[in-house]
Amino acid sequence: MLLTRFWYIILAVIAAAGASAALLSLGVINRQGAEHVGDELRRDRTDLDAILRLEARARLDRIAFISVDNKLGGVLKQAAGVPDRQKLGGLSSEAKDAMNAHVARLLEAQSDASTGAIKPDIAFAVDITGRIIAQLGPLESNPPGSSLATYPFIARALRGYVRDDVVVYDRRVYRMASRPVLYGGEYVGAVAHGYRFDDKFAQRVAGGLGDATVMFFYGRTPLASSVATGAPQVAEVAAILPEALSDKHLQQGERVGPLSLQAGGRAVYSLIVGGAAEAEVGYAVARALPLVASPLAFFQGASREDVQALPLPWIGVACVLLAMIGLMFVYFERDRPYKVLRQKVLTVAAGERERLLVTEWRGAYRALADAINQALDKAVERAAELAPSSKKKANLDEILGPTPDSHVEPYFGFADAGPPQQAKAPSNGSAAKPQPQAAAPAAPTAPGAPQPPKAAAPKVPGPAVPAGVKPPVPAPAPKPAPLPLQGTNDNADSADQATHYRQVFQQYLSVRKDCGESTDGLSFEKFELTLNKTRDQVLQKHPAKDVRFTVYVKEGKAALKAAPVKR
Amino acid sequence: MVLGSLRDSDQAAAKPPRAACNWELENGVKEVAKARVAADRELAVVLVGAGAPAASEPVEASVSGGELLPATLVLRSGTTLRIRNSDEIGHELLAKGLDGFSAEASSPGAVRAINLKQVGHWEIIDRLAAHARAHLHVLPDVVAVAKVESGGSFGFSDVAPGKYTLKVFRGEREILAKPIEVTSDKALSLDPLTFTETK
Numbered sequence: 109m110l111l112t113r114f115w116y117i118i119l120a121v122i123a124a125a126g127a128s129a130a131l132l133s134l135g136v137i138n139r140q141g142a143e144h145v146g147d148e149l150r151r152d153r154t155d156l157d158a159i160l161r162l163e164a165r166a167r168l169d170r171i172a173f174i175s176v177d178n179k180l181g182g183v184l185k186q187a188a189g190v191p192d193r194q195k196l197g198g199l200s201s202e203a204k205d206a207m208n209a210h211v212a213r214l215l216e217a218q219s220d221a222s223t224g225a226i227k228p229d230i231a232f233a234v235d236i237t238g239r240i241i242a243q244l245g246p247l248e249s250n251p252p253g254s255s256l257a258t259y260p261f262i263a264r265a266l267r268g269y270v271r272d273d274v275v276v277y278d279r280r281v282y283r284m285a286s287r288p289v290l291y292g293g294e295y296v297g298a299v300a301h302g303y304r305f306d307d308k309f310a311q312r313v314a315g316g317l318g319d320a321t322v323m324f325f326y327g328r329t330p331l332a333s334s335v336a337t338g339a340p341q342v343a344e345v346a347a348i349l350p351e352a353l354s355d356k357h358l359q360q361g362e363r364v365g366p367l368s369l370q371a372g373g374r375a376v377y378s379l380i381v382g383g384a385a386e387a388e389v390g391y392a393v394a395r396a397l398p399l400v401a402s403p404l405a406f407f408q409g410a411s412r413e414d415v416q417a418l419p420l421p422w423i424g425v426a427c428v429l430l431a432m433i434g435l436m437f438v439y440f441e442r443d444r445p446y447k448v449l450r451q452k453v454l455t456v457a458a459g460e461r462e463r464l465l466v467t468e469w470r471g472a473y474r475a476l477a478d479a480i481n482q483a484l485d486k487a488v489e490r491a492a493e494l495a496p497s498s499k500k501k502a503n504l505d506e507i508l509g510p511t512p513d514s515h516v517e518p519y520f521g522f523a524d525a526g527p528p529q530q531a532k533a534p535s536n537g538s539a540a541k542p543q544p545q546a547a548a549p550a551a552p553t554a555p556g557a558p559q560p561p562k563a564a565a566p567k568v569p570g571p572a573v574p575a576g577v578k579p580p581v582p583a584p585a586p587k588p589a590p591l592p593l594q595g596t597n598d599n600a601d602s603a604d605q606a607t608h609y610r611q612v613f614q615q616y617l618s619v620r621k622d623c624g625e626s627t628d629g630l631s632f633e634k635f636e637l638t639l640n641k642t643r644d645q646v647l648q649k650h651p652a653k654d655v656r657f658t659v660y661v662k663e664g665k666a667a668l669k670a671a672p673v674k675r
Numbered sequence: 676m677v678l679g680s681l682r683d684s685d686q687a688a689a690k691p692p693r694a695a696c697n698w699e700l701e702n703g704v705k706e707v708a709k710a711r712v713a714a715d716r717e718l719a720v721v722l723v724g725a726g727a728p729a730a731s732e733p734v735e736a737s738v739s740g741g742e743l744l745p746a747t748l749v750l751r752s753g754t755t756l757r758i759r760n761s762d763e764i765g766h767e768l769l770a771k772g773l774d775g776f777s778a779e780a781s782s783p784g785a786v787r788a789i790n791l792k793q794v795g796h797w798e799i800i801d802r803l804a805a806h807a808r809a810h811l812h813v814l815p816d817v818v819a820v821a822k823v824e825s826g827g828s829f830g831f832s833d834v835a836p837g838k839y840t841l842k843v844f845r846g847e848r849e850i851l852a853k854p855i856e857v858t859s860d861k862a863l864s865l866d867p868l869t870f871t872e873t874k
Contacts, residue, residue: 247763254739269701270699278803
């Protein structure tokens with residue numbers, strides 16, 4: 109499962125990378141969006157400057173013909189050098205009539221829809237010294253004689269220039285245009301008209317900017333505004349006017365911003381072109397900043413064209429490839445071993461084999477096969493315990509090897525001996541059970557019963573012993589109580605363990621002597637210690653009541669065999 | 676009596692800090708008039724030196740056409756300056772840093788008086804007419820202030836005999852200084868003074 113796990117890790121890393129990329133892309137997109145909005149605002153400023161410039165040109169052209177109006181020119185010529193205010197009053201009326209007639213002609217020439225943009229909010233006719241001879245607008249009731257001579261748009265017009273300007277006059281901001289008035293080939297004065305900044309004008313100039321908010325301001329006070337749908341509100345744009353106005357770049361006639369608005373939009377600020385810039389008259393253009401708040405919003409914002417632009421076939425191939433690799437790993441590391449294991453288990457269940465060969469698998473399946481093997485072993489033992497004694501003995505014999513003809517079943521080889529060897533089957537094919545030498549007196553052979561092979565039991569009748577194994581040596585008669593080493597359960601139960609150990613020890617010494625082996629250094633204490641150790645090991649592995657030991661000869665040497673006594 | 680005249684040479688206008696207009700074109704019908712220094716509005720001619728001032732009355736100036744007239748004022752310290760608003764609109768003149776000349780609304784026809792105690796130079800601006808700029812010079816030793824006509828001629832009267840320095844100011848700068856000596860026997864007539872200072 110190593111590859112599969114690694115594959116899961118790889119997929120997790122890919123998923124994490126994808127999520128990280130999505131989150132990163134939000135920041136990148138938002139930053140690029142902000143930069144894009146900033147670029148748009150810079151273009152807006154350029155466009156708005158151009159719009160205002162062209163609009164100023166239109167205002168200049170609008171008063172072109174009145175600058176050569178004979179009636180107005182004559183009045184202004186007469187007014188020059190007239191100090192009498194009363195006389196100036198009469199001339200003022202004539203000049204005012206001329207200007208009103210001009211405005212009326214302008215209005216007639218325009219469609220109804222645009223008359224609001226044609227009629228000036230203020231107009232002046234000044235003589236060659238700059239004195240106001242006539243005016244229209246909020247101050248037209250004032251007597252003539254006040255001077256506009258120092259206002260640049262008048263001063264330059266009196267010299268013959270056509271000029272626009274934005275001025276603050278009587279605390280109001282006007283977009284002015286002025287022309288010299290010619291009469292008889294001479295400059296006799298100037299005429300100027302102006303328009304206030306109102307929302308209609310703001311809407312008109314903002315129409316060419318799309319989804320932007322345009323606000324004209326005078327100091328910290330908004331003058332007029334136009335707010336497109338979804339664009340920042342005027343209050344937001346005006347809220348940071350103090351910050352914008354304090355910027356030294358603004359004072360030098362440069363753009364300020366884009367500055368961040370409270371609701372997340374951006375705005376640029378600029379002073380107006382004209383003398384009113386000194387009085388902090390300017391404009392702001394603001395745009396909303398479309399931020400992508402989450403990856404979900406990021407996907408929701410994708411258009412059909414965006415989706416179509418994706419390399420979907422390649423993405424599909426990549427998905428299929430990744431899935432195939434994952435499935436391949438799962439197949440090789442899980443499905444196939446499982447299938448093999450299942451087949452092998454079925455063969456075990458069918459009796460075709462006894463155990464699983466754990467080396468056929470690796471990793472978890474090897475552990476699983478081993479566990480199955482252990483379960484099989486346990487099941488066999490349990491079945492042997494639950495089955496009738498004869499049957500049980502047969503099963504144990506089959507699993508553990510031949511046992512002496514006793515209820516004490518051999519299990520454990522001891523000393524220098526290996527596990528007990530299974531006795532060769534007699535010629536009649538019946539299972540031979542090895543008989544320890546110190547077994548109870550051999551039962552006489554039944555008449556007519558087939559004789560065991562000579563090599564198996566040359567002296568003592570009984571089951572054959574394995575080839576190469578000497579027949580059990582009878583225990584010496586005078587030695588301690590000749591209790592049968594493989595007695596009945598009753599005898600085993602009743603025998604004291606120490607006595608049993610003593611008997612086994614004596615038999616072991618005897619057999620060693622018979623086999624020509626030395627008994628020097630052998631003590632009962634060491635012997636007993638070894639028996640106890642072996643007994644404990646056997647009892648840990650098997651649910652037995654006790655353990656019995658028998659002495660036998662293996663390959664010419666004395667050997668011990670341990671067998672659990674079942675409950 | 677001291678009499679004289681001033682004339683300017685060709686001058687170039689200083690470049691404004693930002694565009695003052697979108698369009699400034701010749702009208703296409705008649706050639707534009709040559710720019711002239713309005714001497715009565717832009718120039719101030721004074722005599723400085725030891726001695727008492729020739730006159731101690733308050734000096735009158737007015738705001739007309741949105742600008743202080745004259746736009747260059749040179750006064751002796753301790754003089755009271757009276758400014759009348761001759762325009763049809765209100766103004767708020769101030770001179771930053773000059774005590775007693777903070778921004779103050781002045782309605783049409785109103786007069787505002789400022790006693791000049793400090794010596795120095797200040798720019799006078801109007802918060803309601805941004806184009807307006809005037810300059811006030813307060814000197815400790817001004818003896819006489821000439822009245823400059825639009826043609827550039829000027830004259831001093833009631834000047835005590837003695838050695839003086841004739842100074843001409845335009846805007847924030849002193850553009851000319853000439854030592855003169857006034858005698859009691861006859862009027863002093865100066866040759867035309869030419870200045871080339873650009874504004």
